[in-house]
Amino acid sequence: MGSYRIAAIPADGIGPEVIGAGIEVLGALQRLDPELRLAFTHFPWGSDYYREHGVMMPADGLDALRAFDAIYFGAVGDQSVPDHVTLWGLRLAICQPFDQYANVRPTRILPGLSSPLRDCERGDLDWVIVRENSEGEYAGMGGRAHRGHAIEVGTEVAVFTRAGVERIQRFAFELARSRPRKHLTVVTKSNAQRHGMVLWDEVAVEVARDYPDVSWDRELVDAMTVRMVAKPKSLDTIVATNLHADILSDLAAVLAGSIGIAPTSNLDPSRRFPSMFEPIHGSAFDITGKGIANPIGAFWTAVMMLEHLGERENAARLMRAIEEVTASGVRTPDLGGTARTADVTAAVCDALAAVHA
Numbered sequence: 304m305g306s307y308r309i310a311a312i313p314a315d316g317i318g319p320e321v322i323g324a325g326i327e328v329l330g331a332l333q334r335l336d337p338e339l340r341l342a343f344t345h346f347p348w349g350s351d352y353y354r355e356h357g358v359m360m361p362a363d364g365l366d367a368l369r370a371f372d373a374i375y376f377g378a379v380g381d382q383s384v385p386d387h388v389t390l391w392g393l394r395l396a397i398c399q400p401f402d403q404y405a406n407v408r409p410t411r412i413l414p415g416l417s418s419p420l421r422d423c424e425r426g427d428l429d430w431v432i433v434r435e436n437s438e439g440e441y442a443g444m445g446g447r448a449h450r451g452h453a454i455e456v457g458t459e460v461a462v463f464t465r466a467g468v469e470r471i472q473r474f475a476f477e478l479a480r481s482r483p484r485k486h487l488t489v490v491t492k493s494n495a496q497r498h499g500m501v502l503w504d505e506v507a508v509e510v511a512r513d514y515p516d517v518s519w520d521r522e523l524v525d526a527m528t529v530r531m532v533a534k535p536k537s538l539d540t541i542v543a544t545n546l547h548a549d550i551l552s553d554l555a556a557v558l559a560g561s562i563g564i565a566p567t568s569n570l571d572p573s574r575r576f577p578s579m580f581e582p583i584h585g586s587a588f589d590i591t592g593k594g595i596a597n598p599i600g601a602f603w604t605a606v607m608m609l610e611h612l613g614e615r616e617n618a619a620r621l622m623r624a625i626e627e628v629t630a631s632g633v634r635t636p637d638l639g640g641t642a643r644t645a646d647v648t649a650a651v652c653d654a655l656a657a658v659h660a
């Protein structure tokens with residue numbers, strides 16, 4: 304058990320609501336386990352900060368974050384600031400310099416919830432998507448020329464390095480190995496994209512040789528959407544590029560019940576830098592400030608953060624409490640219920656006390 308320094312960056316939209324709820328349940332967890340000490344420091348960065356200062360975070364923001372054990376992040380995006388400014392100004396401005404190259408997104412149907420897929424039972428959908436998080440289509444390479452003229456051009460160059468591809472595939476094979484099914488699906492688009500994506504395929508064959516106990520297959524990203532819907536049971540661990548996995552994991556989340564429940568971690572597996580934990584959903588402007596945001600994604604995210612910190616028992620405890628609450632029927636409107644964020648938060652705090660007793 305230990306003491307950890309956590310940087311909280313709730314940022315935009317429903318971020319402050321769900322991160323506030325997450326800190327509340329982590330507080331309840333600490334009260335039950337006095338040896339667990341989580342010291343939160345709040346950073347008021349995001350779109351409001353941008354309106355005041357012209358930047359999403361200060362120039363020395365990364366230095367301020369460096370000493371923390373983890374970052375607990377809400378959501379970024381604002382209706383009056385362009386998305387590329389908010390995203391590159393905050394989330395990617397942290398992920399890339401801190402080399403958080405492995406974005407891990409577990410998805411499964413929690414007790415009491417159901418999939419919109421007609422014949423999909425709870426155990427039929429149990430996946431972890433590993434998203435390459437440092438290069439690919441979101442490497443930031445490209446540019447604009449002839450601005451404002453009829454011949455204006457914009458290029459967006461996907462960057463795939465052998466080192467970058469190999470490290471994410473190794474990470475995914477390791478993760479697949481740690482799960483009961485020991486199966487990995489490598490997703491590309493190597494029929495149409497014949498350079499970087501073919502490199503992915505070739506590296507997968509090489510890396511797979513080191514994991515003879517892990518079965519693996521390949522899928523093109525378009526066929527993958529069909530397989531996720533038609534044969535969810537055939538999948539377990541999945542690895543894909545930055546863009547492909549970004550899209551597939553939103554689909555995965557909704558197939559498991561709601562985008563409001565899905566967590567993610569942006570990991571620097573070398574632990575040179577703090578890793579960052581966030582629900583996969585965005586700012587959700589349509590429900591911001593209404594008190595009905597589903598906090599389960601932020602809670603599950605806290606579970607991933609505790610696991611990363613080595614707090615396995617506390618992580619398992621919190622996950623059990625979350626599952627008891629989903630099973631009990633306390634649900635926000637995105638899951639068909641009438642509960643408010645505060646109701647779900649209180650229910651998870653109560654369930655924690657019961658789990659601990």
Ligand code: ATP
Nearest residue numbers: 380562563584585586587588589590596597598637
């Ligand atoms: P981004 O591009 O930043 O991922 P987005 O604009 O594509 O975000 P979201 O902000 O995630 O999408 O919202 C998509 C839909 O899901 C909205 O209708 C939103 O209300 C709903 N939603 C997202 N998160 C939650 C949540 N935690 N609870 C309830 N509904 C949510």
